[in-house]
Amino acid sequence: MLMTSPARFALYVLLGMTSNPVGATGFALIEQSISGLGRAYSGSTAVADDASTIFFNPAGLTQLTRPEMIMGLSLIGPRAEFSDRGSNQHGTPLTGGDGNNGAEAAAVPNFYYARPLNDTTVIGIGVGAPFGMVTDYGDNWQGRYHAIRSDLLTVNINPSIAVKATEKLSLGVGINLQYIDLELSQAVDFGLLTSTPQANDGKVKITADDWSWGYNLGMTYQFTDATRIGLSYRSKITHDLQGDGKFRTPQNISDAAANAGFQDGNAKGRVTLPESASLALHHQLNAQWAVMADASWTRWSRFEELRINSDVSRLNSVKTEDWDNTMRYGLGLEYKPNMRWSWRTGIAYDETPIPNAQRRTPRIPDNDRTWVAVGASYQYSDNLVFDAAYAHLFMKDSRIDDTDGSGNQLLGNYKSSVDIVGVQLRWLFD
Numbered sequence: 001m002l003m004t005s006p007a008r009f010a011l012y013v014l015l016g017m018t019s020n021p022v023g024a025t026g027f028a029l030i031e032q033s034i035s036g037l038g039r040a041y042s043g044s045t046a047v048a049d050d051a052s053t054i055f056f057n058p059a060g061l062t063q064l065t066r067p068e069m070i071m072g073l074s075l076i077g078p079r080a081e082f083s084d085r086g087s088n089q090h091g092t093p094l095t096g097g098d099g100n101n102g103a104e105a106a107a108v109p110n111f112y113y114a115r116p117l118n119d120t121t122v123i124g125i126g127v128g129a130p131f132g133m134v135t136d137y138g139d140n141w142q143g144r145y146h147a148i149r150s151d152l153l154t155v156n157i158n159p160s161i162a163v164k165a166t167e168k169l170s171l172g173v174g175i176n177l178q179y180i181d182l183e184l185s186q187a188v189d190f191g192l193l194t195s196t197p198q199a200n201d202g203k204v205k206i207t208a209d210d211w212s213w214g215y216n217l218g219m220t221y222q223f224t225d226a227t228r229i230g231l232s233y234r235s236k237i238t239h240d241l242q243g244d245g246k247f248r249t250p251q252n253i254s255d256a257a258a259n260a261g262f263q264d265g266n267a268k269g270r271v272t273l274p275e276s277a278s279l280a281l282h283h284q285l286n287a288q289w290a291v292m293a294d295a296s297w298t299r300w301s302r303f304e305e306l307r308i309n310s311d312v313s314r315l316n317s318v319k320t321e322d323w324d325n326t327m328r329y330g331l332g333l334e335y336k337p338n339m340r341w342s343w344r345t346g347i348a349y350d351e352t353p354i355p356n357a358q359r360r361t362p363r364i365p366d367n368d369r370t371w372v373a374v375g376a377s378y379q380y381s382d383n384l385v386f387d388a389a390y391a392h393l394f395m396k397d398s399r400i401d402d403t404d405g406s407g408n409q410l411l412g413n414y415k416s417s418v419d420i421v422g423v424q425l426r427w428l429f430d
Contacts, residue, residue: 006383033110042348045229045280046281047282085411091404099137127157135147139201143362145188146363147186150185153177160216161173179209183207187202226285227282228281234276242266245308268308274300297326303323330347388422389422
C-alpha cells in the first residue's frame with residue numbers, strides 16, 4: 001500500500017502513544033472517529049463519510065472518491081467514585097480510604113489512510129485501540145485486596161479493502177493485527193502470616209502481553225440515492241498472554257513470606273476479546289438534513305473468568321466474571337447549512353455486560369450508560385477538514401458486593417460518568 005511520509009509518521013506516533021480508559025461498556029472502546037463521536041457513533045456502520053469507516057464497516061470505503069488521511073485524538077475523562085457500605089474482612093471493617101476517583105483520564109488516538117485504486121476498489125489502513133481500561137485507587141484504599149491498578153492497552157492495525165460489487169452493493173474485508181498489554185496489581189495481606197490482619201500489607205503485580213489477529217467484514221446497500229444500510233461484523237480475537245508476577249514484601253516478614261511460597265515467577269493467561277455485529281441506517285432527508293440509526297451486539301459472554309496461571313502456586317488465581325451479551329442503540333442527526341459547515345448530534349444507550357453486584361469488581365465498576373453528543377466539521381479548504389466533538393455519558397449508580405478468596409468483602413456504591421472531547425484533522429489528496 002502506498003503511504004505518504006506524513007501517513008507513515010502518524011502511524012509511528014500512534015503506535016507509541018495509545019493509552020486507554022473505558023469509553024463503551026465493559027472494556028471496549030468505540031472512540032475510533034471524532035466525526036462519529038458527534039453523533040454518539042449512531043449509524044457509523046452505514047454513514048461512511050470518511051476513512052474511519054475502516055473500523056466501523058470497511059465496505060463504506062467505496063463511498064470515498066479521493067485519497068485521504070485522518071488523525072484524531074479523543075480525550076476521555078472518566079469518573080468512578082466509591083462509597084463504602086460496610087466492607088469487611090470476616091466481619092472486621094476493612095481499613096483505608098475510598099480511593100477517590102479510581103478512573104484515570106487518558107488520550108486515545110486514531111489514524112486512518114484510504115486510497116481508491118479505481119472506480120470500484122478502495123484500500124485503506126487504520127490504527128486504533130478497540131479495547132482498554134485504566135483504574136488506579138492507590139495502595140491505601142479499602143478495596144486494595146481486590147484491586148489497586150488495572151491497565152489494559154491494545155493497539156489494533158487494520159488493513160482493509162472494499163469492492164463495489166454492483167451499483168448498489170459494496171463489500172469490504174479487513175485484517176486486525178492486535179497487540180495487548182496487561183497490568184494487574186493488588187495488595188497482599190501478609191499480616192495473616194503473623195496473625196495481625198491488615199497490619200503488614202505487601203503487593204503483587206502481574207504484567208503480560210501478546211500479539212494476535214482477527215478480521216472484520218462489512219457490506220453496504222444503497223436502496224435509493226437517499227437511503228443506505230450497513231451491516232458489519234468484527235471477529236473475536238484470542239490472546240495467550242505471557243509475562244511475570246512479582247511480589248513486594250514487607251521487610252520485617254520477608255523470610256516468613258518466602259517460606260510460605262510468595263515468590264516471583266512466570267504468569268500467563270488467555271483473554272478472548274469478543275466479536276460484535278452492527279446494523280445501521282443512513283437516510284438523507286434533503287440537501288441539508290440527514291438522520292442515522294443503528295443497533296449493535298457484542299458477545300461479552302465470552303468473558304467467563306479472569307484466570308492467571310503460573311509455576312508459582314501463590315500467583316495462580318481465578319475470578320469468575322460470567323458477563324452477559326449486550327446491545328447498543330443509537331440515533332443521530334446531521335445538518336449541513338452550507339458547503340463549509342456540518343453540525344451533528346446524537347444519543348445512544350449502551351447496556352452493561354455485568355449481570356449483578358456480585359459480578360461487579362473495582363477493576364471494571366461498569367453499568368448501563370446513556371450518551372448525549374454534539375459535534376461539528378469545518379471544511380477549511382478543498383484539502384483540509386477540521387472535526388470537533390463532545391459527549392457526556394450518564395451512568396447509573398452501581399452497587400458492588402465482591403468477596404475474594406480470603407474473605408475480604410467489598411461492599412459499596414459507585415457514582416460514575418464519562419466526558420469525552422475529540423479533535424480530528426482530515427487531509428484530502430488530489
